[in-house]
Amino acid sequence: MSDEFHRIRRLPPYVFAEVNKAKAAARARGEDIIDLGMGNPDSPTPPHIVQKLVETVADPRSHRYSVSRGIPGLRRALAGYYDRRFSVKLDPETEVVATLGSKEGLANLSAAITSPGDTILVPNPSYPIHQFGFIIAGASVRSIPAEPGEEMLRALDRAVRHSVPKPTALIVNFPSNPTSFLADLDFYKEIVAFARREEIWILSDLAYAEIYFGDLVPPSILQVPGAKDVAVEFTSLSKTYSMAGWRMGFAAGNPRLINALTRIKSYLDYGAFTPIQVAAVAALAGPQDCVAEMRALYKERRDVLIRGLSAAGWNVPSPQGSMFAWAPIPDRFAHLGSVGFSKLLLEKAGVAVAPGLGFGEYGEGFVRIGLVENTQRLRQATRAIRQFLQSHNGGEAPAGSAGASTLEAVS
Template sequence: MSNSPDDAYPPFKVQIAERVTRLPPYLFGRINGMLHNKRRAGDDVIDLGMGNPSDPPHQSVIDKLAEAAQDEGNHGYSKNIGIVNLRREVASKYFRKYGARLDPESEVIVCLGSKEGFSHMCLALMGPGDTAIVPAPYFPIHVYSVALASANVISLEVANSEKFLANIAYTCEHLYPKPKLLVLNYPHNPSSVVVEQWFFDEVVKLARKYGFMVLSDFAYADVAYDGYQPPSFLASKGAIDVGVEFTTMSKGYNMAGWRVGYCCGNAEMIRALGTIKGYYDYGMFQAIQIAAIVALRNTDTAVEEQSKIYQGRRNALCEGLSRLGWNITPPKAGMFVWAPIPDLWRQRMSTMDFGMMLLEKGNVAVSPGSGFGPAGEGYLRMSLVENEERLKQAVRQIKNCLRDAEANYSTKPAAVQPAAT
């Protein structure tokens, strides 16, 4: 009989928490795996999948970061709610741009990107048995954050704003317990749906009537086209009584890797988020916060110019796809085109398989709409992070890929029919 320790005990088993096992599978895994392998093999893949800004921040912001990093006093732990001057600058922007008055001491908190803040806010507000309403198709973190808080999700289609409002009311009337939280995301990712201020006015009325809280994800506040100005939830009367809004400097300011976001609104909800953050982090590197102040205070013109750059890219991609016969509606805001797959191909294969074909045969990576839930089936999300020439090249590669695929499809032998009996 062996005296090996391996024989003395049963096999060790790692027991993953239920909140993790409840998470849905990562549907972009196949795309990302093939993209990685093709690039390792030397293929020049045009990546329209991830919304990762490719342009740098304004030079004055980079210079301020370098200067602040030389100050020995900026290298210790920072307040996890953000330094007061940054919170004041955020409040100043909200008043200047949206007319919303915020107390920087109690109604503004700095986050490590809006994604971190959103996730921890769900943890602060939600628990087992609670339900959140999220827009469909959905940005994955809107669902995953609720699931990680051990709460439940109801997704409602977002394409028609009036119908979305009616469905919120219907859900609140017929669900018990009533939903605790409503997630909003305008300009919407992935579909690029936009709203006007009246929509948020109606949301506030519904929140008061049915007693749910509101989380507005305003990630694309600074990227808009053709004169459209995305409204802020907090600009609606009474909004601060029922909810908060998350914004980020990742998009319009080209500071994605800096991880600067902020949450503004209801003081009690802000305090709850601060409590959670107090247990999880020690705040953002202070030199980054100082540079973010410069960005908010001095680079409005650069942010407007960045929107014009994205608008040119939008035009290049939408016009190119339209010439191929795709039914494209140019977005009014955001950094994505939400493109319906041509009917011929939608009838032949799933959205995921279509996206894999574009990557494998055309060297163009996209985000299949099914990765954003069932409501995304039949669509592709295509980002505007590449320059106009690369986007035009992507259209040419898509054209050639589909032409070759159609030729191969047409030459396949027809299925043999059974003989009549």
């Protein structure tokens, strides 16, 4: 009998295992570790959302089974958000379904639309569920460049001409995790035209839609005329409203894909706890000052981090969106790889980051740094990194730092 089940065999070892083990050991020794590795918002959920949750929990009727596809008011609130933010009209009955965070929705839609052996096009590097949702469902993944532009479009054309079987779906994610790339509406028009011509589904992950810092305000792919013929988009309240642990997200767009996701979810869950769904309505339909405040907070943190790293001699591109900086490993540490460098940074500077290898083969050579600590802690982190870089000129990685090929799951 095999040691592992078939689908488990397709999941590689967890890249972060060594870094997490080292982080836990350091904390057990009483060391102060500044954890910038996980995209876990540290700000409190806005009070009016919490108050709505508390108010609803007090009603015993809200403790019953909920609605898998989302209570009607929640689906209407999401449609209202799309109308206000993107001028996109959605039918709450046929074009919207609530999910337990965007991750669950992506995984279950992958299962709903995938046949064994299907070919799926996924940016590399990218958030792990983008590829592993389909791998678990039995598909094969073909990597494409992660940056929106001509190179990605050429790769899509090659994939259609040379993949057997022909690709059935394409993942896009802008602002992206981990690279923080942004796409404009013209690029989405190209992608939609390609997908309609080649009869390929598009799954767009828009979880970071409200975290942007420059002139480009992230659009929705559904703004493109005809996009609903081929596309579904996932959004989340996790980052926008600091509700990561609440597990509340949505899928919107093509009615056939929404129906497929709704149907498979009906066999798997009864939906989020009703008070969470009611509180999510308060988030989407209530005051939005908290969103602007959240955006300003991340921008301030970004500026502190990038300035501090620059002063330390580590030149990292300033992200224009998302809550991450995608940092190339300094040249003299490149031979260590992203896992070895992450472990060394943890050991010598007390700063935890995410190894780029965890996001795919082409993430090697980078680390992801989360804007998930206050500015005082970020300044402390960059000072420690500066001391480390000034006193260390490369060398061997800490013991046991050989990385695995990719990552099972990371937030």
